Amino acid sequence: MSFVSTNFLIFLFAAVAGYYLIPKKAQWMWLLLFSYLFYLSAGIEILFYLVFATLVTYGAGIGIEKTEKKKRVMLAAVLLDFGMLAFVKYFNFAVENLNALFGLGIAERNLLLPLGISFYTFQSVGYVIDVYRGKVKAEKNPFRFALFVSFFPQLLQGPIGRFDRLAGELYAQRSFSLLRMERGLQRMLWGYFKKMVLADRLSVTVNLIFSNYQQYSGWINVIGVLCYSIQLYADFSGGMDVVIGVAEMFGISMDENFKRPYFSRSISEFWHRWHITLGTWMKDYIFYPLSLSRGMKKFEKFAKKKFGKKTGRILPVCIANIVIFLVVGIWHGPAWKYICYGLFNGVIIAFSNLMAPAYKKGLAALHVPVQSWWWKGFQMLRTFVIVNISWFFDMGIDVKAALTMMRTTFQNVSLQPFRDGTLTCLGLDRENIVVVLFGCLIVFVVSVLQERGVKIRESLSEKNWLLRWIVYGLLVLALPLLGETGPIGGFIYAQF
Incomplete structure (x- = not known):
């Protein structure tokens, strides 16, 4: 769904109207719902990548705080997140160059590049490293964390957010303001x-x-x-x-x-x-x-x-x-x-x-x-x-x-x-x-x-x-x- 479209303006009106009409304690859940609806508008098949990055990063954050092998958990999450990004974005590029250099004949794959994958992957990896460094506490609620990864305005082209800066903004309760x-x-x-x-x-x-x-x-x-x-x-x-x-x-x-x-x-x-x-x-x-x-x-x-x-x-x-x-x-x-x-x-x-x-x-x-x-x-x-x-x-x-x-x-x-x-x-x-x-x-x-x-x-x-x-x-x-x-x-x- 392009930001420069009538559909997006209708979507945004519904999201904003509902945000201020529902009980304040449910506002962050409303944002999560509309963030996933926004991503689904591009096709259900690419939802897997967003969910994968969210689950890996969420689990790693919890794991880092519960184990003594913190560095291993952090590195595993970074490798999984960047591995997914590298596979869908760079696999065919790597195959093309390897075939050209060594004549290997490896077949390229018809891979779908999910929208905004670089942005939410970098944001997720930054969170894992911050938890490892002790800069932030791991988020215990998986749905609240899912909102941090998927917040729909920034999903396609950033900015790349930091958990310590953005989490409080996403989960706060607010009243309507005309200004x-x-x-x-x-x-x-x-x-x-x-x-x-x-x-x-x-x-x-x-x-x-x-x-x-x-x-x-x-x-x-x-x-x-x-x-x-x-x-x-x-x-x-x-x-x-x-x-x-x-x-x-x-x-x-x-x-x-x-x-x-x-x-x-x-x-x-x-x-x-x-x-x-x-x-x-x-x-x-x-x-x-x-x-x-x-x-x-x-x-x-x-x-x-x-x-x-x-x-x-x-x-x-x-x-x-x-x-x-x-x-x-x-x-x-x-x-x-x-x-x-x-x-x-x-x-x-x-x-x-x-x-x-x-x-x-x-x-x-x-x-x-x-x-x-x-x-x-x-x-x-x-x-x-x-x-x-x-x-x-x-x-x-x-x-x-x-x-x-x-x-x-x-x-x-x-x-x-x-x-x-x-x-x-x-x-x-x-x-x-x-x-x-x-x-x-x-x-x-x-x-x-x-x-x-x-x-x-x-x-x-x-x-x-x-x-x-x-x-x-x-x-x-x-x-x-x-x-x-x-x-x-x-x-x-x-x-x-």
Whole structure:
């Protein structure tokens, strides 16, 4: 059931209405019921995977607290959860590569990839590790725990929740609040605006250019990757707005997943602002355990003797970052292009860490005013360019296509496409291009205000009720008037 559908709005109305009409002590059970109904709408056959992850994780949490072999129970649960994910998502990819390398002739399987499996698997594994570390107490009620794994707004594309943060939100008893409804609707409308006005409209141009990459070069490639950059941000952050808005209607506060990433001044900062909950998950459950492991400590001692104290201290961090982004690439999907996408980011961050001391000395020697507006602007532009280079791997058909597009971007570079009408032959006519530019301007202005600390939602809530609802009305009208009139696609990250 797509979040951008009439069926979902009807489903949401029934879920919210019932939530506040039934006895408060049963509210969490109502959420569990509707969460499973939501998942069942995609087909009963994929319910097995959700139930499997829930039972394994629930049992492991109880087992860790009752046995002395805590580490074994934790590792068993992690292997089972990730094993299920690896099987359904990566089995055919592994078979394809093994057959190509060794000519084994292993048959591929027709496996169904359950919706949102990466998100609820990572959330479940995080819970097991937190119980093992003693950070949280195991949930004794299996149905309450099932709600934590399956809460329907976050099921398809996150954010990846933590039990200590989310459990209290899910199980609390609440009374109806008109302000809460208003603020939830406010957030949803903003998400739908980004999704329908920008993301779905730009998908036409993006798909055309990336699917026919052999035909294009120069500025057309630049236009294609810039359109994808806007599409992906509008789609993913718009989806998060809808998720957080829906949860807010139930009084549930979810973690933010975006913080204006295109204002980042480094790739490392970009990943602290983009898909925040995935980044913090990787940091807490892979980066720290790896960088603090015995093997890494031994390597650090070796590196200090071989390369000096400063470099020796930085090298383990560099390796851990590369491993982290290799995992991030694999998480995105079973394709070499995603592995290259992850390694591209990891190598750049590792290299930046390694060169940071020399970089700092160079800036000081050149008397560069690092706090000046123009230097910060240069850093943002530099980071934006590097991020867009990485999008070639993310959106390209495969690694070969991505590398070809990178190469041909520097061929046939001329202003001819801006003069001969080529731009209007890329899936969008002049009117649609104007709508895209108008939508980008609105998103940019809002982002600048937020970056400067202006709390737009809070400020709007304090305005006269008539003014508030005029703004909401304009947003509602903008969706059918400016939104993409063709078939509305699902959210991109739901495929993960």
